[in-house]
Amino acid sequence: MNDTLTNSGVLAAYRARTPGSAALAQEAASLFPSGITHDSRHLEPYGVYVSRALGPHKWDVDGNRYTDFYGGHGALLLGHNHPAVADAVAAALADGTHFGASHPRELAWARAVQRLVPSAERVRFTSSGTEATLMAVRLARAFTGRQTLLRFQGHFHGWHDHMAAGYTSHYDGSPTPGVLPGVAEKSILVPPNDLTALRAALETNEVAAAILEPTGSSFGQVPIDAAFVRELRRLTEAHGTLLIMDEVVSGFRATKGGAQAAYDVRPDLSSFAKILAGGLPGAAVAGRKDILDQLDFAMSAQAGREKIQHQGTFNANPISAAAGTAALTVIADSDAADRASATAQALRKAVNAVFAAEQVGWGMYGTFSGFHTFLGAPGVDLAPGAFVAEGRPMAVLKSQPAALSHKLRLALLVNGVDVNGRIGGFVSATHTADDVANTAAAFQAAIRMLRTEGELPE
Numbered sequence: 001m002n003d004t005l006t007n008s009g010v011l012a013a014y015r016a017r018t019p020g021s022a023a024l025a026q027e028a029a030s031l032f033p034s035g036i037t038h039d040s041r042h043l044e045p046y047g048v049y050v051s052r053a054l055g056p057h058k059w060d061v062d063g064n065r066y067t068d069f070y071g072g073h074g075a076l077l078l079g080h081n082h083p084a085v086a087d088a089v090a091a092a093l094a095d096g097t098h099f100g101a102s103h104p105r106e107l108a109w110a111r112a113v114q115r116l117v118p119s120a121e122r123v124r125f126t127s128s129g130t131e132a133t134l135m136a137v138r139l140a141r142a143f144t145g146r147q148t149l150l151r152f153q154g155h156f157h158g159w160h161d162h163m164a165a166g167y168t169s170h171y172d173g174s175p176t177p178g179v180l181p182g183v184a185e186k187s188i189l190v191p192p193n194d195l196t197a198l199r200a201a202l203e204t205n206e207v208a209a210a211i212l213e214p215t216g217s218s219f220g221q222v223p224i225d226a227a228f229v230r231e232l233r234r235l236t237e238a239h240g241t242l243l244i245m246d247e248v249v250s251g252f253r254a255t256k257g258g259a260q261a262a263y264d265v266r267p268d269l270s271s272f273a274k275i276l277a278g279g280l281p282g283a284a285v286a287g288r289k290d291i292l293d294q295l296d297f298a299m300s301a302q303a304g305r306e307k308i309q310h311q312g313t314f315n316a317n318p319i320s321a322a323a324g325t326a327a328l329t330v331i332a333d334s335d336a337a338d339r340a341s342a343t344a345q346a347l348r349k350a351v352n353a354v355f356a357a358e359q360v361g362w363g364m365y366g367t368f369s370g371f372h373t374f375l376g377a378p379g380v381d382l383a384p385g386a387f388v389a390e391g392r393p394m395a396v397l398k399s400q401p402a403a404l405s406h407k408l409r410l411a412l413l414v415n416g417v418d419v420n421g422r423i424g425g426f427v428s429a430t431h432t433a434d435d436v437a438n439t440a441a442a443f444q445a446a447i448r449m450l451r452t453e454g455e456l457p458e
C-alpha cells in the first residue's frame with residue numbers, strides 16, 4: 001500500500017465506515033487475482049462492495065450512500081434502474097433468457113440504433129465492446145486487403161491482442177505480456193492531434209483502418225480537436241483507409257447520436273457497447289452495408305469470397321436487447337444526453353470553485369457528460385480552479401501524482417462520492433443540482449482532510 005497511508009486519518013475513516021466491504025474483500029482475495037474482476041476496481045486497501053443502486057446513487061453493504069459517478073463504467077446515462085429499462089427487463093425475463101434462435105427483440109434493438117445513428121446501415125451484435133472492436137478490425141482488414149491498424153496513443157478499445165499496447169504503457173506499440181510480436185507490430189501508434197504523424201502513417205497506403213475514441217482518450221481525459229477528427233475522416237478517405245469510430249463510451253452520450261453526430265463525421269464502421277445495452281452486457285459493430293456484407297452468407301457467395309465467421313452465444317441476448325431498446329428509446333425521445341452534459345458542466349464549475357476557494361492548483365475539466373481532475377504535474381503551474389486541458393500533451397494529462405489521487409479517492413468515498421481512479425467519472429441524466437452541490441462539498445471536505453494530513457500546503 002502507498003506509504004503516505006500509514007497512520008492516515010483518511011484511511012482510518014475509510015476502514016471505520018466499511019467493515020462489511022473489508023470482510024468481503026478478504027474473502028475475494030482467495031478467489032480472484034487481486035480480489036477483483038476488472039482492473040479499474042483495484043483500490044488499496046480494498047474497494048467498496050455495493051449492494052444496491054437507484055438513479056444517481058448506490059449503497060454499499062455497510063449502508064453508506066454514494067453519489068455515483070462510475071455510472072456502470074459509463075453504461076448508465078439514465079442512472080441506475082431506470083423504470084423503463086427495469087420494466088423491459090422484467091418483461092423479457094418472463095419470456096425466457098435465451099432462445100438459441102432469432103427473436104423479435106433483436107430487430108427492435110437494431111432499429112433503435114439505426115434511429116439514432118444514420119451510419120449504421122447494418123448492425124451485428126456482440127457481447128462486449130472488446131468483441132465489437134475486434135470484429136471491426138477484422139472486417140476492415142478483410143475489406144481493404146491491408147494489414148496495418150492505425151491507433152492513437154492512450155486510446156482504449158478493449159483488451160484484445162490488437163489493442164493491448166499503447167493505452168497506459170507500451171506507447172511504441174511493443175507487445176505487452178502474452179501478445180505475439182507479429183500481432184503488435186501490425187499496429188501503428190500515432191500521438192493524438194498530431195497531423196504530421198497521421199499523414200506520414202496514412203501515406204504508406206498500407207493502413208486498413210484508423211480507430212479512435214472520437215472525443216479523445218478516456219472520454220476526453222486527453223481532449224482531441226474536432227477539426228483533427230474531421231481531417232482524419234478526409235485523409236482516411238483519400239488513402240483508402242477505413243475509419244472506425246469507437247463509440248463504446250461516446251455513443252448515445254456525447255449526443256444522442258454519439259460523437260459522430262456531434263462532429264458531423266460519418267465513419268465507415270462504429271463500435272458501440274455500454275449505453276447500447278441499457279446497463280446489461282451487449283455491444284455492436286455497425287456501419288457500411290458493403291463492409292458488413294462480409295458477414296452475410298449470400299453476399300459473400302455472390303462476391304465469390306470467403307465469408308467472415310461470427311459466432312457468440314450471447315449475441316443479441318433478449319434481455320440485453322430489451323434493456324437496450326428501452327434505454328435507446330428513452331434517449332431518443334428525451335433530452336437525457338444533453339441534460340447529463342449540462343449537469344456535468346455545472347459539476348465542473350462547482351468543483352473548480354471549490355479548488356479556487358481552497359487554493360489548490362487542481363482543475364476539473366471535460367466535455368459532454370464526463371469529467372476529469374488534473375492534480376498537477378511537475379513543471380505545470382496552475383491558477384487554482386482555472387485549468388485548461390486543451391493543447392496539453394498526453395504525458396502531462398495522464399500523469400497523476402499516484403499517492404495523492406489514491407488518498408483523494410478514499411477521502412471522497414468517506415464523504416459519499418464514488419469516482420474512478422483518475423478522479424473522473426460520468427454524469428447521468430438523473431444527477432440533480434443537489435448531487436452537484438453535495439459532490440462539491442465532498443471535494444471540499446476531502447481537500448481539508450488531505451490538508452490536515454499535510455498532503456497540501458496550509
Ligand SMILES: Cc1ncc(COP(=O)(O)O)c(C=O)c1O
Binds near residue numbers: 128157247
Ligand atoms: C472506448 C472503449 N472501447 C472499448 C471498450 C471495451 O468495451 P468492453 O468493456 O465492453 O469490452 C471500452 C471499455 O471501457 C471503451 O471505453
